[in-house]
Amino acid sequence: MQCYKIYTMIEKRYKEAFERASEERKEKILEVGIEEFSAKGYENANINVIAKKAGISIGLMYKYFSTKEDLFITCIQRGCEILDSALEEIMVSDDKILVKAEKVIRATCYHSKRNKNYIKLYNEITSEKTTETAKLLAREIEFSTSRKYITSIAQAYAKNDVRQDLDPRLFAFFLDNLLMQLQFSYTCDYYRERFEIYTGVNVDEMDDEKVVQQLLKFVESAFTFEK
Amino acid sequence: MQCYKIYTMIEKRYKEAFERASEERKEKILEVGIEEFSAKGYENANINVIAKKAGISIGLMYKYFSTKEDLFITCIQRGCEILDSALEEIMVSDDKILVKAEKVIRATCYHSKRNKNYIKLYNEITSEKTTETAKLLAREIEFSTSRKYITSIAQAYAKNDVRQDLDPRLFAFFLDNLLMQLQFSYTCDYYRERFEIYTGVNVDEMDDEKVVQQLLKFVESAFTFEK
Amino acid sequence: MQCYKIYTMIEKRYKEAFERASEERKEKILEVGIEEFSAKGYENANINVIAKKAGISIGLMYKYFSTKEDLFITCIQRGCEILDSALEEIMVSDDKILVKAEKVIRATCYHSKRNKNYIKLYNEITSEKTTETAKLLAREIEFSTSRKYITSIAQAYAKNDVRQDLDPRLFAFFLDNLLMQLQFSYTCDYYRERFEIYTGVNVDEMDDEKVVQQLLKFVESAFTFEK
Amino acid sequence: MQCYKIYTMIEKRYKEAFERASEERKEKILEVGIEEFSAKGYENANINVIAKKAGISIGLMYKYFSTKEDLFITCIQRGCEILDSALEEIMVSDDKILVKAEKVIRATCYHSKRNKNYIKLYNEITSEKTTETAKLLAREIEFSTSRKYITSIAQAYAKNDVRQDLDPRLFAFFLDNLLMQLQFSYTCDYYRERFEIYTGVNVDEMDDEKVVQQLLKFVESAFTFEK
DNA sequence: GATGAATGAGGTTTCATTCAT
DNA sequence: GATGAATGAAACCTCATTCAT
Numbered sequence: 048m049q050c051y052k053i054y055t056m057i058e059k060r061y062k063e064a065f066e067r068a069s070e071e072r073k074e075k076i077l078e079v080g081i082e083e084f085s086a087k088g089y090e091n092a093n094i095n096v097i098a099k100k101a102g103i104s105i106g107l108m109y110k111y112f113s114t115k116e117d118l119f120i121t122c123i124q125r126g127c128e129i130l131d132s133a134l135e136e137i138m139v140s141d142d143k144i145l146v147k148a149e150k151v152i153r154a155t156c157y158h159s160k161r162n163k164n165y166i167k168l169y170n171e172i173t174s175e176k177t178t179e180t181a182k183l184l185a186r187e188i189e190f191s192t193s194r195k196y197i198t199s200i201a202q203a204y205a206k207n208d209v210r211q212d213l214d215p216r217l218f219a220f221f222l223d224n225l226l227m228q229l230q231f232s233y234t235c236d237y238y239r240e241r242f243e244i245y246t247g248v249n250v251d252e253m254d255d256e257k258v259v260q261q262l263l264k265f266v267e268s269a270f271t272f273e274k
Numbered sequence: 275m276q277c278y279k280i281y282t283m284i285e286k287r288y289k290e291a292f293e294r295a296s297e298e299r300k301e302k303i304l305e306v307g308i309e310e311f312s313a314k315g316y317e318n319a320n321i322n323v324i325a326k327k328a329g330i331s332i333g334l335m336y337k338y339f340s341t342k343e344d345l346f347i348t349c350i351q352r353g354c355e356i357l358d359s360a361l362e363e364i365m366v367s368d369d370k371i372l373v374k375a376e377k378v379i380r381a382t383c384y385h386s387k388r389n390k391n392y393i394k395l396y397n398e399i400t401s402e403k404t405t406e407t408a409k410l411l412a413r414e415i416e417f418s419t420s421r422k423y424i425t426s427i428a429q430a431y432a433k434n435d436v437r438q439d440l441d442p443r444l445f446a447f448f449l450d451n452l453l454m455q456l457q458f459s460y461t462c463d464y465y466r467e468r469f470e471i472y473t474g475v476n477v478d479e480m481d482d483e484k485v486v487q488q489l490l491k492f493v494e495s496a497f498t499f500e501k
Numbered sequence: 502m503q504c505y506k507i508y509t510m511i512e513k514r515y516k517e518a519f520e521r522a523s524e525e526r527k528e529k530i531l532e533v534g535i536e537e538f539s540a541k542g543y544e545n546a547n548i549n550v551i552a553k554k555a556g557i558s559i560g561l562m563y564k565y566f567s568t569k570e571d572l573f574i575t576c577i578q579r580g581c582e583i584l585d586s587a588l589e590e591i592m593v594s595d596d597k598i599l600v601k602a603e604k605v606i607r608a609t610c611y612h613s614k615r616n617k618n619y620i621k622l623y624n625e626i627t628s629e630k631t632t633e634t635a636k637l638l639a640r641e642i643e644f645s646t647s648r649k650y651i652t653s654i655a656q657a658y659a660k661n662d663v664r665q666d667l668d669p670r671l672f673a674f675f676l677d678n679l680l681m682q683l684q685f686s687y688t689c690d691y692y693r694e695r696f697e698i699y700t701g702v703n704v705d706e707m708d709d710e711k712v713v714q715q716l717l718k719f720v721e722s723a724f725t726f727e728k
Numbered sequence: 729m730q731c732y733k734i735y736t737m738i739e740k741r742y743k744e745a746f747e748r749a750s751e752e753r754k755e756k757i758l759e760v761g762i763e764e765f766s767a768k769g770y771e772n773a774n775i776n777v778i779a780k781k782a783g784i785s786i787g788l789m790y791k792y793f794s795t796k797e798d799l800f801i802t803c804i805q806r807g808c809e810i811l812d813s814a815l816e817e818i819m820v821s822d823d824k825i826l827v828k829a830e831k832v833i834r835a836t837c838y839h840s841k842r843n844k845n846y847i848k849l850y851n852e853i854t855s856e857k858t859t860e861t862a863k864l865l866a867r868e869i870e871f872s873t874s875r876k877y878i879t880s881i882a883q884a885y886a887k888n889d890v891r892q893d894l895d896p897r898l899f900a901f902f903l904d905n906l907l908m909q910l911q912f913s914y915t916c917d918y919y920r921e922r923f924e925i926y927t928g929v930n931v932d933e934m935d936d937e938k939v940v941q942q943l944l945k946f947v948e949s950a951f952t953f954e955k
Numbered sequence: 956g957a958t959g960a961a962t963g964a965g966g967t968t969t970c971a972t973t974c975a976t
Numbered sequence: 977g978a979t980g981a982a983t984g985a986a987a988c989c990t991c992a993t994t995c996a997t
Contacts, residue, residue, distance in 0.1 A: 064981080088403050090317035094967070104983050109968065173464040174401040176315050185467035193472050210491065217488045220472035221452060228451035237400045240412035245420045245447035261444045264437065268495025291956080321992065331958045333995085342992065518960080542857050544771035548988070558962050563989065627918040628855040630769050639921035647926050664945065671942045674926035675906060682905035691854045694866035699874050699901035715898045718891065722949025745977080775971065785979045787974085796971065 058183075060120045065111035076101045076111070080122040085167035089119055089175070120184070123172055126165035127188050133158050138195040144203035145263075145270045148222070152262055155226050156255040159233035166234040196223055209270055225262065285410070287347045292338035303328045303338070307349040312394035316346055316402070347411070350399055353392035354415050360385055365422040371430035372497050375449070379489055382453050383482040386460035393461040423450055436497055452489065512637075514574045519565035530555045530565070534576040539621035543573055543629070574638070577626055580619035581642050587612050592649040598657035599717075599724050602676070606716050609680050610709040613687035620688040650677055663724055679716065739864070741801045746792035757782045757792070761803040766848035770800055770856070801865070804853055807846035808869050814839055819876040825884035826944075826951050829903070833943055836907050837936040840914035847915040877904055890951055906943065 065073065079101040083092040094115045098108040112118040137150045159166055172184050196219035203209045209218070231238035233250055242250045292300065306328040310319040321342045325335040339345040364377045386393055399411050423446035430436045436445070458465035460477055469477045519527065533555040537546040548569045552562040566572040591604045613620055626638050650673035657663045663672070685692035687704055696704045746754065760782040764773040775796045779789040793799040818831045840847055853865050877900035884890045890899070912919035914931055923931045 067981090086403065088317070088401060090315070091403065093965090105968085106970080106983055107981070110981075113968095115967070171401055173458075173462065174315060174398055175464060176313070176318065182463070182467045185464050185471065189468045189471045193468075197472070213491055214473075214484075214488055216473050217485070218492065220469070221489060221492045223472070224455035225448060225451055228455060231400075235400065236409070237402060237412050240409045241416045241420075242447070244412065244416045245424070245450070246441075246443050257441075258444070261441055262448060264440055264495070265445065265448045265493065266495070268491070268493070294956090320990085323991095332993085333958050333960095334956080336993070337956075521960090540857065542771070542855060544769070545857065547986090559989080560962055560991080561960070564960075567989095569988070625855055627912075627916065628769060628852055629918060630767070630772065636917070636921045639918050639925065643922045643925045647922075651926070667945055668927075668938075668942055670927050671939070672946065674923070675943060675946045677926070678906055678909035679902060682909060685854075689854065690863065691856060691866050694863045695870045695874075696901070698866060698870045699878070699904070700895075700897050711895075712898070715895055716902060718894055718949070719899065719902045719947065720949070722945070722947070748977090774969085777970095786972085787979050787981095788977080790972070791977075 060117040060124070061112055062110065065121075068111065072101075072103070076103070076108075076118075077122055077125045080118055081126055081164045081168055084119055084122055084171060085164040088171055089115075092119075094118065116180070120180075123168055123184065124187070126162075126168050129162060130158070130165055130169070131191055134192060134195060138199055144199060144208050147199060148266070148270065149259065149263055151226065152229070152259050153255070155229050156233065156258060159230045163234045166230045170231050170235045170238075192223065193219060203270075210268070222266065225266070229258070229262070285414075287344040287351070288339055289337065292348075295338065299328075299330070303330070303335075303345075304349050304352045307345055308353055308391050308395055311346055311349055311398060312391040315398055319346075321345060343407070347407070350395060350411060351414065353389075353395050356389065357385070357392055357396070358418055361419060361422060365426055371426060371435050374426060375493070375497065376486065376490055378453065379456070379486050380482070382456050383460065383485060386457045390461045393457045397458050397462045397465075419450065420446060430497075437495070449493065452493070456485070456489070514571040514578070515566055516564065519575075522565065526555075526557070530557070530562075530572075531576055531579045534572055535580055535618045535622055538573055538576055538625060539618040542625055543569075546573075548572065570634070574634075577622060577638065578641070580616075580622050583616060584612070584619055584623070585645055588646060588649060592653055598653060598662050601653060602720070602724065603713065603717055605680065606683070606713050607709070609683050610687065610712060613684045617688045620684045624685050624689045624692075646677065647673060657724075664722070676720065679720070683712070683716070739868075741798040741805075742793055743791065746802075749792065753782075753784070757784070757789075757799075758803050758806045761799055762807055762845050762849055765800055765803055765852060766845040769852055773800075775799060797861070801861070804849055804865060805868065807843075807849050810843065811839070811846055811850070812872055815873060815876060819880055825880060825889050828880060829947070829951065830940065830944055832907065833910070833940050834936070836910050837914065837939060840911045844915045847911050851912050851916045851919075873904065874900060884951075891949070903947065906947070910939070910943070 065076075068076075076097075080092075080097050083097050083100070086092075092115075094108060095105050097118070098105045101108075108118070112121065133154060134151070137147060137154055140147065140150075142150065169188070172188075175184065197216055200209065200215045200219050200222075204211070204213075204215050209215075228238070232242040233239070239250050242248075242253075246253065295303075303324075307319075307324050310324050310327070313319075319342075321335060322332050324345070325332045328335075335345070339348065360381055361378070364374060364381060367374065367377075369377065396415070399415075402411065424443055427436060427442045427446050431438070431442050436442075455465070459469040460466070466477050469475075469480075473480065519530075522530075530551075533551050534546075537551050537554070540546075546569075548562060549559050551572070552559045555562075562572070566575065587608060588605070591601060591608055594601065594604075596604065623642070626642075629638065651670055654663065654669045654673050654676075658665070658669050663669075682692070686696040687693070693704050696707075700707065746757075749757075757778075761773075761778050764778050764781070767773075773796075775789060776786050778799070779786040782789075789799070793802065814835060815832070818828060818835060821828065821831075823831065850869070853869075856865065878897055881890060881896045881900050881903075885892070885896050890896075909919070913923040914920070920931050923934075927934065
């Protein structure tokens with residue numbers, strides 16, 4: 048983990064003592080933190096429990112993070128780092144936009160199953176109440192994702208690979224909305240249940256490839272010249 | 275308010291004493307509850323404060339609802355009732371499916387601005403932690419919505435008004451995903467910020483009609499025979 | 502106890518629920534509070550212990566007082582009420598100033614032995630750190646005392662009962678300094694020890710009358726025409 | 729600093745390792761300690777913070793002092809050393825007692841403005857709770873001061889420079905009470921506010937010379953044969 | 956039906972002190 | 977001698993829930 052690189056992108060919320068801790072310990076604390084916060088939500092997660100599960104004292108936890116909120120935010124930053132890097136790979140390729148889209152959708156299905164906790168945590172923050180923190184987090188998380196989408200789409204737009212009567216930013220927005228919902232549908236209790244209500248199938252037993260193909264068809268017109 | 279009819283659809287969570295209370299009082303309690311829960315979230319809302327703001331004693335509140343959770347769920351049921359009836363009107367019409375879609379999107383924009391609290395509350399429950407409650411709520415809320423979408427689409431499908439290679443249920447699912455995100459983007463802090471990051475425009479200053487038209491184009495292929 | 506009369510003089514720091522409590526309970530809480538704060542100081546006093554000793558739950562204590570500080574301040578206001586009323590009697594008489602002085606000194610010795618806790622509490626606040634609270638308290642406590650002294654002395658001054666080359670306010674200030682130190686010397690650990698170091702006698706075994714007479718002589722010139 | 733000489737007068741409370749430290753370090757630690765304790769009070773001062781500000785590790789601090797209390801007491805001893813030496817000069821002179829008194833009062837005004845921290849610290853200890861420590865400190869601090877006063881006054885008494893009907897020890901006691909209050913009035917928040925309430929003037933804007941002259945007049949009779 | 960006083964478990968946070976290096 | 981990571985008891989405060997009236 049290179050904490051100086053990624054999750055200080057906007058603002059670090061851990062103390063210097065945390066930087067000095069062993070990689071193993073840092074990893075463990077954030078892993079346990081992500082697990083607890085994603086399972087119980089911010090309010091219900093207990094920082095004493097997190098400390099105990101991470102194998103450190105509560106006093107030391109407060110040497111690492113000033114407040115519960117700072118630990119929470121650092122967990123989120125860590126989660127984003129992982130989710131972001133997956134997207135990075137796909138979007139820097141020079142595939143055609145439709146190929147990229149297919150890859151992104153497939154990757155979303157794939158990663159959602161493997162990084163459940165990160166995505167649940169992400170869902171958790173979308174219901175954060177304090178406007179300031181919500182805004183900060185949104186900026187931190189959505190900014191890099193949105194830029195990748197918008198850039199790719201704008202390029203495709205320039206190459207006439209995409210409908211000219213679609214606004215690239217709204218296009219990117221709608222597309223990410225679908226992917227975001229897909230992620231949650233694979234991981235978060237409420238959305239999983241909702242998935243089953245709509246499709247009639249439990250998401251764990253659903254054929255991912257079917258979802259990928261259907262979603263591609265659903266958005267196909269966006270990548271097509273108008274009739 | 276006809277509590278015995280709508281928000282007992284699945285399971286009522288209020289006590290009999292609540293039914294016996296005056297309509298005015300019932301209305302007030304749920305109104306205040308929705309306001310508090312949507313503003314502060316489930317954990318941070320204070321049932322004693324809700325009682326006070328509603329003008330009743332905390333003792334009476336517990337005569338009406340066994341637990342904080344029951345009050346919360348009843349508030350949600352009340353919110354859904356309102357949101358649901360708006361959709362009902364549109365879906366029972368015999369417009370063509372594309373016209374229905376346009377109406378639904380436009381209604382979503384319209385209502386989101388007017389029923390902020392209901393939608394924030396809805397967002398709130400999507401991050402509910404206890405699996406059992408999440409499932410219950412999802413069933414209660416999503417079931418009637420999904421049925422309307424699925425039915426309408428299946429009808430259109432039967433009339434060849436829609437691509438035959440799309441699964442009607444997944445189609446409905448994707449469509450509702452987009453509408454759900456749209457709702458949140460109009461109301462919830464996090465999603466509002468995200469909207470601005472993607473579009474560059476604050477959602478309050480965005481031209482709704484542009485959003486409607488762009489979203490229609492975005493999903494157009496779904497309503498079209500394959501080339 | 503008539504809380505609406507005296508300790509709301511400047512600003513009440515208790516909640517309405519406290520007003521509604523029985524006189525007996527109010528008395529008990531403040532009595533225990535004064536005992537604990539005066540014995541252990543503000544920081545070291547434990548609000549849970551105070552609640553327990555007063556026979557109420559900690560939750561109820563917080564229904565009565567928003568914070569530990571508010572309880573502390575209310576205890577002080579109660580203490581001042583008692584100390585103030587003793588002075589009132591003496592100062593409203595129309596004795597000559599020298600007679601008043603003698604009465605005040607004697608009353609100080611007398612009351613100090615009976616109201617140890619109030620005076621210890623008073624000593625406690627003189628070392629309060631937060632400027633704002635210190636100022637507030639000083640104003641509340643010293644104002645009424647100082648006015649009584651200054652008024653009495655100014656009257657004597659007008660009647661030529663007092664040296665004309667002395668500033669009445671500084672005169673009152675010096676006089677109260679001596680009385681304040683006397684109070685502490687009868688009650689507070691540090692000052693008691695100091696008293697013994699100076700006089701060679703433990704204050705409890707000292708003849709009060711000797712102290713009164715000696716102090717009167719010490720300040721005699723102030724009440725005398727210049728030679 | 730000659731720690732073996734002055735602030736071990738009664739009992740040293742630092743460990744041998746502290747004696748072996750460089751003068752510069754010793755000075756720094758006590759300076760920072762005095763600053764912190766006088767600014768925040770004993771309970772609120774943080775020994776870890778003091779160590780950091782003094783530029784040493786907390787571990788080393790505990791090599792120097794066994795407990796927080798020992799550091800506190802050593803700081804006080806250091807402060808007293810400074811305050812005491814000022815008095816020494818005046819009292820060893822062979823001025824007449826009235827001249828000495830004037831000098832002491834003037835010196836008190838002068839030093840109070842320059843050694844605020846020492847005096848605040850002194851005020852701090854007068855509210856120390858543990859009887860044992862209070863007694864110890866009183867003995868340590870007041871003993872040498874009182875001896876100087878009592879000795880000087882006794883000498884004057886023998887030379888008939890002072891009223892014969894005044895007990896020299898009580899005389900010294902009253903006099904020091906006034907000086908002690910004067911010190912606090914120049915430095916400590918509470919007493920400063922009180923000074924302004926009595927005199928109507930902020931102590932920083934008060935003419936010191938006026939205070940000196942008025943106080944001299946106030947106590948004049950003590951230095952005068954009876955009529 | 957209606958009240959609201961009362962409870963107390965439980966959570967976050969602080970900081971004096973220890974001890975392995 | 978010197979470090980500072982680590983500990984954990986203890987304090988303040990909140991709030992869902994109960995129950996006597």
